Amino acid sequence: MTKGYTRWNSLSEASAGLNALRASGKTIGSIHSLGALHEGHGKVIQIAAKENDCVVVSVYPNAAQLAPGSVYQYDAEADCDLAHKFGATHLICPDTSEMYPSEYRTFFDQGDYYKRLDGTVVPYLFRGMITMSTRWIIFTRPTRTYWGLKDIGQTILVNRAVKDLLIDTEVREVPCVRYKSGIAISSRLMNQPEAKILEFQRVYEALEVGRKAIAGGLANSEKIIQIMHDHLNPSAMKYFSLKYIKIAKPLDFEEPTEIDIPLIMHIVVSDGPKNYFEGHYLRSQTDLMNAPETIWLDDYYPPFKE
Amino acid sequence: MTKGYTRWNSLSEASAGLNALRASGKTIGSIHSLGALHEGHGKVIQIAAKENDCVVVSVYPNAAQLAPGSVYQYDAEADCDLAHKFGATHLICPDTSEMYPSEYRTFFDQGDYYKRLDGTVVPYLFRGMITMSTRWIIFTRPTRTYWGLKDIGQTILVNRAVKDLLIDTEVREVPCVRYKSGIAISSRLMNQPEAKILEFQRVYEALEVGRKAIAGGLANSEKIIQIMHDHLNPSAMKYFSLKYIKIAKPLDFEEPTEIDIPLIMHIVVSDGPKNYFEGHYLRSQTDLMNAPETIWLDDYYPPFKE
Numbered sequence: 076m077t078k079g080y081t082r083w084n085s086l087s088e089a090s091a092g093l094n095a096l097r098a099s100g101k102t103i104g105s106i107h108s109l110g111a112l113h114e115g116h117g118k119v120i121q122i123a124a125k126e127n128d129c130v131v132v133s134v135y136p137n138a139a140q141l142a143p144g145s146v147y148q149y150d151a152e153a154d155c156d157l158a159h160k161f162g163a164t165h166l167i168c169p170d171t172s173e174m175y176p177s178e179y180r181t182f183f184d185q186g187d188y189y190k191r192l193d194g195t196v197v198p199y200l201f202r203g204m205i206t207m208s209t210r211w212i213i214f215t216r217p218t219r220t221y222w223g224l225k226d227i228g229q230t231i232l233v234n235r236a237v238k239d240l241l242i243d244t245e246v247r248e249v250p251c252v253r254y255k256s257g258i259a260i261s262s263r264l265m266n267q268p269e270a271k272i273l274e275f276q277r278v279y280e281a282l283e284v285g286r287k288a289i290a291g292g293l294a295n296s297e298k299i300i301q302i303m304h305d306h307l308n309p310s311a312m313k314y315f316s317l318k319y320i321k322i323a324k325p326l327d328f329e330e331p332t333e334i335d336i337p338l339i340m341h342i343v344v345s346d347g348p349k350n351y352f353e354g355h356y357l358r359s360q361t362d363l364m365n366a367p368e369t370i371w372l373d374d375y376y377p378p379f380k381e
Numbered sequence: 382m383t384k385g386y387t388r389w390n391s392l393s394e395a396s397a398g399l400n401a402l403r404a405s406g407k408t409i410g411s412i413h414s415l416g417a418l419h420e421g422h423g424k425v426i427q428i429a430a431k432e433n434d435c436v437v438v439s440v441y442p443n444a445a446q447l448a449p450g451s452v453y454q455y456d457a458e459a460d461c462d463l464a465h466k467f468g469a470t471h472l473i474c475p476d477t478s479e480m481y482p483s484e485y486r487t488f489f490d491q492g493d494y495y496k497r498l499d500g501t502v503v504p505y506l507f508r509g510m511i512t513m514s515t516r517w518i519i520f521t522r523p524t525r526t527y528w529g530l531k532d533i534g535q536t537i538l539v540n541r542a543v544k545d546l547l548i549d550t551e552v553r554e555v556p557c558v559r560y561k562s563g564i565a566i567s568s569r570l571m572n573q574p575e576a577k578i579l580e581f582q583r584v585y586e587a588l589e590v591g592r593k594a595i596a597g598g599l600a601n602s603e604k605i606i607q608i609m610h611d612h613l614n615p616s617a618m619k620y621f622s623l624k625y626i627k628i629a630k631p632l633d634f635e636e637p638t639e640i641d642i643p644l645i646m647h648i649v650v651s652d653g654p655k656n657y658f659e660g661h662y663l664r665s666q667t668d669l670m671n672a673p674e675t676i677w678l679d680d681y682y683p684p685f686k687e
Binding site: 086090094178179180181182183184185186188202209210213214216235236238239240241242243326 | 392396400484485486487488489490491492494508515516519520522541542544545546547548549632
């Protein structure tokens with residue numbers, strides 16, 4: 076408490092604490108993270124802090140959505156401090172023995188969703204991600220829970236699970252947080268060579284080129300994807316290889332021949348060890364004409380490698 | 382309210398009502414049924430009524446666990462009246478358009494569990510049953526939720542899902558309710574010919590013969606199943622055919638060669654259109670030596686067909 080926030084290191088502590096908050100009639104906003112928090116998370120926490128009495132942030136690198144055997148680099152103490160700086164009042168930092176005891180069995184299945192979009196690149200991703208995200212919501216029972224549109228698939232599927240499982244909470248879909256260059260903030264883009272970041276910027280530009288083509292009247296998916304592909308020019312890329320460019324329906328992540336709004340535009344590139352996801356979720360005619368609502372950072376680029 | 386209980390016909394009504402109950406500090410016991418309630422449900426409701434201020438009973442024939450296209454016979458009004466007679470204070474009777482809207486997607490996956498025991502006979506059963514059961518618990522957010530050990534697989538898997546999804550409720554496993562003959566009460570055994578019921582009684586007897594063999598020191602699964610099979614004598618059955626006799630571990634429903642406690646003994650027979658499940662869940666040495674705790678009815682048999 077000396078730091079101005081409460082940190083719970085176990086679910087049982089957190090459960091008692093959350094029950095006390097609810098009993099006191101306080102509204103609770105929740106943000107659920109894998110750790111390695113940055114200003115993007117900060118902006119989401121800030122929104123939650125404006126709309127709720129308390130902001131609960133969980134910091135837990137969910138093994139079930141990460142590459143098997145990989146070690147996720149994060150510093151729980153630094154994450155708690157950053158979250159608090161932006162308005163978090165309560166932090167939950169459990170360990171894996173508590174989150175996945177040996178008898179753990181229950182995962183979600185949302186049908187073909189999990190095989191589409193991000194799921195075509197990382198087949199286990201959605202299953203692990205949506206199950207853990209929804210477990211956090213069930214555990215925290217927030218008044219409102221905040222999910223960023225950096226991860227379009229996650230946000231749509233979490234919202235679906237919350238509705239399907241009759242969870243009594245409001246899912247707030249928060250705009251993507253971007254540098255002025257258009258690049259979405261992400262821990263894996265920080266401290267990379269400048270040339271790599273400049274190359275990566277073409278991904279956002281390709282999204283915008285595609286959006287403008289649709290806004291100009293083009294409805295044929297294949298043609299739009301070709302225009303995006305031409306701008307991206309993956310054969311001339313030095314740092315990244317293209318995994319896919321997709322245009323999909325938010326209802327089922329199917330990829331239609333002729334498109335209409337709402338739609339998801341999604342690009343995945345890889346630098347070998349890691350995949351990088353970028354997308355536009357165009358929910359309305361306004362999103363289509365002006366680009367989706369965005370939270371803009373002051374910086375133009377992520378910090379470069381020295 | 383003129384009937385002495387509150388009936389909610391939609392989830393939104395029920396949600397508001399449940400929030401009010403919780404806000405008033407009342408403890409809530411929940412029972413979730415498919416409808417067609419009988420004295421077996423009544424006994425469970427009675428236990429919940431002793432332990433809680435309010436007892437919420439849901440009455441909904443969950444399509445996702447019933448044979449596709451089948452019509453489940455029940456009378457919601459009669460079910461509400463019966464539930465109230467045994468102590469239910471609040472009834473939830475929603476319709477399918479609300480429970481499974483066209484965008485519905487989220488089901489549970491608990492691994493090989495769903496392919497074993499009951500799942501070998503009805504492959505879709507557990508998926509639909511455990512998802513809906515757990516949705517009800519998430520929706521109702523009871524202090525305690527009551528699940529009968531007539532359906533051993535369901536109770537174990539619901540308990541697993543509640544723990545895995547971090548749902549803040551106590552799962553109360555309630556003993557099986559049996560007629561004095563040993564037959565477990567079930568709507569599908571009512572109003573059948575007397576000779577059919579007498580034949581069905583052999584299923585319970587076979588469980589008991591098996592249990593006593595284990596209590597006597599036999600540990601080889603195959604031999605125990607043979608003894609049960611000999612008693613059941615399915616080739617001499619007129620009304621039923623044997624689907625299986627299984628001895629399985631509660632942890633994963635695997636069928637070990639050499640058994641120990643805890644264990645599930647399970648028999649499924651069929652009369653053609655319907656399957657009939659009977660089992661013992663032996664959780665302790667006491668269960669093994671004395672038979673599992675049972676709630677005994679006054680009647681010796683279910684009501685026969687006239």
